[in-house]
Amino acid sequence: MPEMPEVEIIRRSLINKLKGKQIVQIEILLARQIKWPDKDGFVAMTVGRHIIDIGRKGKYLLLLLDNGNTIVFHLRMTGRLCYTLKEASQDLYKRIIFLLDDGNLLIYADTRTLGTIYALAPGEEWRIEGLSHMGMEPLTEAFTEGYLYDIMYKSKAKIKSFLLNQKKISGLGNIYTDECLHMAGIHPLRLAGSLMKSEIAQLHMAINKVIADGIRDGGTTFRDYRNGEGEKGHHQENLFVYGRNGKPCKVCGTVIEKIVVGGRGTHFCPNCQKLREES
DNA sequence: CAATAGCCCTGGTGGC
DNA sequence: TGCCACCAGGGCTATT
Numbered sequence: 001m002p003e004m005p006e007v008e009i010i011r012r013s014l015i016n017k018l019k020g021k022q023i024v025q026i027e028i029l030l031a032r033q034i035k036w037p038d039k040d041g042f043v044a045m046t047v048g049r050h051i052i053d054i055g056r057k058g059k060y061l062l063l064l065l066d067n068g069n070t071i072v073f074h075l076r077m078t079g080r081l082c083y084t085l086k087e088a089s090q091d092l093y094k095r096i097i098f099l100l101d102d103g104n105l106l107i108y109a110d111t112r113t114l115g116t117i118y119a120l121a122p123g124e125e126w127r128i129e130g131l132s133h134m135g136m137e138p139l140t141e142a143f144t145e146g147y148l149y150d151i152m153y154k155s156k157a158k159i160k161s162f163l164l165n166q167k168k169i170s171g172l173g174n175i176y177t178d179e180c181l182h183m184a185g186i187h188p189l190r191l192a193g194s195l196m197k198s199e200i201a202q203l204h205m206a207i208n209k210v211i212a213d214g215i216r217d218g219g220t221t222f223r224d225y226r227n228g229e230g231e232k233g234h235h236q237e238n239l240f241v242y243g244r245n246g247k248p249c250k251v252c253g254t255v256i257e258k259i260v261v262g263g264r265g266t267h268f269c270p271n272c273q274k275l276r277e278e279s
Numbered sequence: 280c281a282a283t284a285g286c287c288c289t290g291g292t293g294g295c
Numbered sequence: 296t297g298c299c300a301c302c303a304g305g306g307c308t309a310t311t
Contacts (some may be wrong), residue, residue: 001304017288059305076305093289112288114305130306157282166306174304222303223291263284264304 002075004138004171005214006225006233007059010081013228014106015054015081018063022050022101030095033110036118045069045119058170060133072118072128073108078224079115081106111224120133135168138211143169147202152192152200159195160188161262163207171211175220175242178267180206182241187273188259188266213238241267 002010017167023046031039046065055062061081063071073081082091084105091109096117098106108117118128125132135151136143162168163177172180183206186199192196195203219225219233222243226232236243240250245258245267254271 001307074305076288077303110288111290112303114288116306155281161282164305262282265302 001077001173001175001222002059002079002219002225003173003176003214004056004059004268005176005211005235006219006227007056007061007075008215009219009227009233010075011054011056011061011228013231014081016099017104018051018054018106020050020052023047023065023098024101024253025099027097027099028095029097030110030113033095033108033113033115033117034119035116036120042117042119043155046071057131058137058166059173060128060131068122070120072120072131074116074130075110076112076116078111080107080109080224080226081228082109082226082230083228084230096116130166133167134170135166137170137209138172143204143208146203146270148207149200150195152195155192157192158188158261159186159192159203160162160264160266162192164264169207172207174264175239176210176214178212178242179210179240180269182269182273183210185272185274187275188261188268189275241269243267 026043028039034042046069047163049067051063052066053064055064059074061073081258084107086103086105091107093111093112094107094109094110100106120127136147155162159181160177163172163180180203184201184202195245208254214220217233217235217238218227220235221232222236241256244256247256247273249256252269252271254269256267257270258265258267260266
């Protein structure tokens with residue numbers, strides 16, 4: 001499931017391949033994944049244009065075109081973007097194919113088809129709620145300990161749900177959220193507004209570290225995730241809690257537990273992450 | 280307003 | 296071995 005590190009790795013692996021290329025033709029195999037505008041409108045806004053840059057905002061990937069329009073991808077669970085030779089074996093689950101002027105393809109593939117794609121004219125960011133109301137992003141100057149404190153102390157949400165809320169902090173998904181809480185030694189059921197300042201400081205550091213480590217390792221591949229060249233990430237080898245329920249904690253040896261919080265599978269170490277502080 | 284349950288969607292898995 | 300209910304979960308919508 002692509003979270004911020006995975007989307008960033010895709011961006012980095014595609015930028016030199018796509019920059020300056022012209023979109024010659026688009027083959028839309030599953031039109032319902034294009035959420036704005038309709039199929040014909042999408043083609044009209046993008047075909048014949050050159051890609052001048054690739055950006056990212058939170059988990060959204062942005063292809064900036066020479067007419068000022070932007071193609072926006074949100075990969076959700078199983079979306080993939082891959083630059084590939086025309087004659088290379090193609091993804092079984094390809095949904096939208098961009099033919100480029102170098103003869104190669106940019107293939108959008110998506111097993112579960114939950115991903116969303118848009119073409120936006122300049123100033124139309126408001127059309128995507130999640131893009132226009134996005135919280136601060138880890139590893140940026142704006143994401144300070146003070147910012148985290150300001151949005152946390154008044155929240156009544158469980159910390160696990162709070163961290164997943166993209167309007168508060170953008171980029172964390174289920175995997176990295178569980179990893180952050182473990183690194184910071186905070187139980188997922190704690191209320192965001194109940195954390196002490198020292199714990200918020202720990203959490204702030206953990207969020208930046210976990211995201212940076214994920215990027216360093218080329219992302220986390222459980223099943224579907226690939227970068228823009230079709231390669232797996234290897235951060236799954238360095239996870240402390242996610243998917244490790246029943247296994248010993250890498251820090252203290254206690255068996256990792258899995259519970260459901262806010263409808264999401266949640267992994268934690270009951271020793272490293274205590275619900276109540278013991279004095 | 281804020282928190283949460285339900286929904287979308289398909290392949291892999293576990294139970295019988 | 297085959298069948299099938301169930302789970303995975305990001306983010307939007309409806310509900311409380």
